Amino acid sequence: MKVLLVGGGGREHALAWKIAQSPELSKLYLAPGGAGLNHLGEKLTFGDGELEAIADFAAENAVDLVVVGPEAPLAAGLGDLLREKKDVACFGPGKAAAQLESSKSFMKEVASAAGAPTAGYGRFETPEPAKAFLRGQTAPYVIKADGLAAGKGVVIAETLEEADVAVDEMLGGKFGEAGAAIVIEEFMRGEEASFFAITDGENILPMIGAQDHKRAYDGDKGPNTGGMGAYSPAPVFTDKVRERTMKEIIEPVVAEMKNRGTPYVGVLYAGLMIEDEAPRLVEFNARFGDPECQILMRRLKSDLLPVLYKAATGDLKGATLDWSEDAAALVVMAAQGYPGAYEKGTEIKGVETANELSGVVVFHAGTKEEDGKLLSNGGRVLNVTATGHDIEEAVARAYAGIAAIDWPDGFYRKDIGWRALERRDAETPA
Known part of the structure; x- marks a missing residue:
């Protein structure tokens, strides 16, 4: 099987490392690859933002599967371009479904329609109503850029003054287009965890849970980052939490996306807040987490490639994955x-x-x-x-x-x- 892997970061290195172990792989292309993973495949001359070049190459070189690592190409519609215009299988959602990550307010809307437990919220495009909404909330205050901000567009403010500053900065252009609108959420208490499930738009294959560390410094201090470390298994993610997450969040959201005519294909990453074994949805990501993907690949015993292909081609029913107890x-x-x-x-x-x-x-x-x-x-x-x-x-x-x-x-x-x-x-x- 010929595979084109889009992206070149740590997540993609881990995916390339795992895919390269598959006996079903005949050729691995990397767009754009990177210093650590170029030895695993053929580095191409274009990057992960050059959607037309990726799609043209995949079609012209009879690529069997494109695996999209980062969120930006998915949010820009690479999945649609490959599937609809080039007839190339793609592991990753189309633009409409990728809004589960690219728009915080869209995610909230879908979660509400699906009945998935999540925090109350408001969406704002100007500072005045946002600040008025804040005054009806209690500290701490959660302010998020509505769009993609590379994991950094979240402020948890302890005071109204700090919250007001965050509102002004985000709507004032700190995160560019990602902050053209903001979402203010109820603060959820508990312990965070990450859960991943692979879906072909209808059938769902649950993976495993993990826990990451978002803050820059020891003791969970300092600014939010894209993640400073991770581990799996996460003790807070019990079998009961896993079962509830599937039944209350993953399954109804996948069904809701299908009902909307925008089925979600790929891996659905649910960021969770867990208290007393009750999971609530913090956010969705439309791709594997980074750095969580890296530890998932280290624990995965099964061949990943055929499962990715089955998901991309609507044939996931009956698929299984085996995980190490380590x-x-x-x-x-x-x-x-x-x-x-x-x-x-x-x-x-x-x-x-x-x-x-x-x-x-x-x-x-x-x-x-x-x-x-x-x-x-x-x-x-x-x-x-x-x-x-x-x-x-x-x-x-x-x-x-x-x-x-x-x-x-x-x-x-x-x-x-x-x-x-x-x-x-x-x-x-x-």
């Missing part, structure tokens, strides 16, 4: 200053040494090769993943991988997995 953990190494301003082009050493450690695989999120050197080329730069018999061992191995890498210009959180470890300690008899 735990997986990931620590992000980011450039100093991220998620604010940061320097690119700083040298990184020791990645190969880290990859030789037991259970460790390093995925590249933002690197480039130049004159035989590995250089940073993004905010989140490396994803150091590890597996182990339990979370404690997986986390310890991931940090051993970190210790093997020589990159003075990077930083990382030192408390990845703290919730799971704290829960384990609380449940361990004295």
